[in-house]
Amino acid sequence: MEEEKYLRKLKVVLYGVGAVGSLIAKFLLEKKGVDIVGAIDIAKDKVDKDLGEVLGLKRKLGIKVSKDVDAVLGKAQVDIAIHTTSSFLKNTYSQIASIVEHGVDVVSTCEELSYPYCGEPELAKELDALAKKHDATVLGTGINPGFLMDTLIITLTAPCQKIYKIEAIRVMNAATRRLPFQRKIGAGLTVEEFNRKMKDKEITGHVGLEQSIAMIADTLAWKLDKIIVEPVAPVIAKKKVRSERVEVKAGCAAGLRQKAKGVMKDREVIVLDFQAYIGAEEEYDAVTIKGIPNIKQKISPCVHGDIGTIAMVVNSIPKVINAPAGLFTMKELPVPSAAIEDIRKYISNQTVFQSGD
Ligand SMILES: NC(=O)c1ccc[n+]([C@@H]2O[C@H](COP(=O)([O-])OP(=O)(O)OC[C@H]3O[C@@H](n4cnc5c(N)ncnc54)[C@H](OP(=O)(O)O)[C@@H]3O)[C@@H](O)[C@H]2O)c1
Missing domain, CATH: 3.40.50.720 (NAD(P)-binding Rossmann-like Domain)
Structure with a gap:
């Protein structure tokens, strides 16, 4: 004092x-x-x-x-x-x-x-x-980028003698997130609107998978041949779901799924899978490191993003x-x-x- x-x-x-x-x-x-x-x-x-x-x-x-x-x-x-x-x-x-x-x-x-x-x-x-x-x-x-799909993974590699592959998945119910986030993942749009807005960069989806992969690879001194960022896919609502401010009709986009991969010598050595949509039933953050030893870590429910x-x-x-x-x-x-x-x-x-x- x-x-x-x-x-x-x-x-x-x-x-x-x-x-x-x-x-x-x-x-x-x-x-x-x-x-x-x-x-x-x-x-x-x-x-x-x-x-x-x-x-x-x-x-x-x-x-x-x-x-x-x-x-x-x-x-x-x-x-x-x-x-x-x-x-x-x-x-x-x-x-x-x-x-x-x-x-x-x-x-x-x-x-x-x-x-x-x-x-x-x-x-x-x-x-x-x-x-x-x-x-x-x-x-x-x-939280991401910045922690869940990079810093946390890097920390989890500390007790490993060898690492062959790293996979991380984040699944979250976007209904609990701030409105700008729900908007940038396209929640509530028709699939056509979602695809057009994504193409015109009116909505961005999640930004940072590439950065997280590069940060992990550089930390491990892995020289990646390439980072593949797959096209963003809408997650289609099977039934009507809603957050406080956004309603998603059945058949419309409830949010999105994005995947990115770090490739080294024709092998996918880092795979990040990001899913954020209104109505996700199981929310979690999981990391799997295939190596010596294997490491599996799951945070359930996922860390609240905001x-x-x-x-x-x-x-x-x-x-x-x-x-x-x-x-x-x-x-x-x-x-x-x-x-x-x-x-x-x-x-x-x-x-x-x-x-x-
Ligand atoms: N790394 C992570 O884990 C993480 C997590 C959360 C958010 N983020 C990022 O953080 C950023 C902020 O998120 P948010 O939800 O707070 O967005 P937001 O609600 O849109 O807030 C951004 C604010 O900054 C203002 N602004 C824009 N350009 C400006 C400038 N040149 N000078 C001063 N102010 C300016 C905006 O004004 P206008 O509305 O007039 O443009 C708005 O008031 C986003 O890029 C988001 O993706 C990252």
Whole structure:
């Protein structure tokens, strides 16, 4: 307790106050050792409003949501920004760069940032150099990609002497997830609409299987010949199912199934199978490692995606603050753990926080 008196609170800015950013904000408001000092978003219904109102709280927080990144990051001595706007690094690069240029660390839920070396190696190199130049640390993480189909699998390989094949499957009932997620998996669309929207990239499906496979393979020093991402398939509802906000008629898309495979010397050595649809009866996360020894692990029911994402992001804050400057992925940072106490207790370089309140 004595210690907390002289350690100032971590100053956090939210960059993106959509579904995930809002849940993170609410969780941070409950946490000890951290202060939200700013919020950035471009959505018309959020800009210039008090963050408390945007979060649907009954009280004002005295923080206006702003679209002016420099004004928000320039005014306070911000320690870290939580970035939650989009899945694709081409879209988010300039946003993340604008944070880093202020010397502020970043944890982002941008799926492609979780392992940018496979899809966007040039941008990854640039971002790493920029972060080092401005003494900032950048991490892309979340529940998946970020944990269930990569970091967890990598950790489970630790007691293996040999590995021949890795398979992981995640099955979840999308009815319990946030609305933007239900939309991006096409829940409620007719099959024709689903296929058209997927083709026109109006809905994205799950982003990150390729990144997870590449992260696992690089960790094991496996040189994959290719990563095959199979076409996204709608899961068709056999009967009418619904979530709180989405109704799926029988014969329509309740969600989707996506598979990706890492191939080495004509063998499928990593297979990831992602299924998210409204009405899934058995929800689970399972990993099977064929090797010496064989490992089978099943989490049942599956980890809740939104709760898990919020926790992964917040629990990563101390890991990112503790890390040196540069772009990091989950495979380089220490094995994650929950930061359930005052978040300052997990910061190793306390000298940074010895001034102020
Ligand atoms: N890795 C994981 O496990 C994981 C888990 C959950 C979510 N995610 C990803 O995290 C991202 C956020 O998810 P979400 O459900 O919160 O999405 P969302 O509800 O659409 O929220 C995104 C927010 O960011 C705003 N925004 C967009 N571009 C911006 C910009 N240039 N500057 C400032 N604000 C901007 C959006 O405004 P507009 O509405 O006006 O565009 C919206 O308010 C998604 O890409 C999602 O796929 C990853």
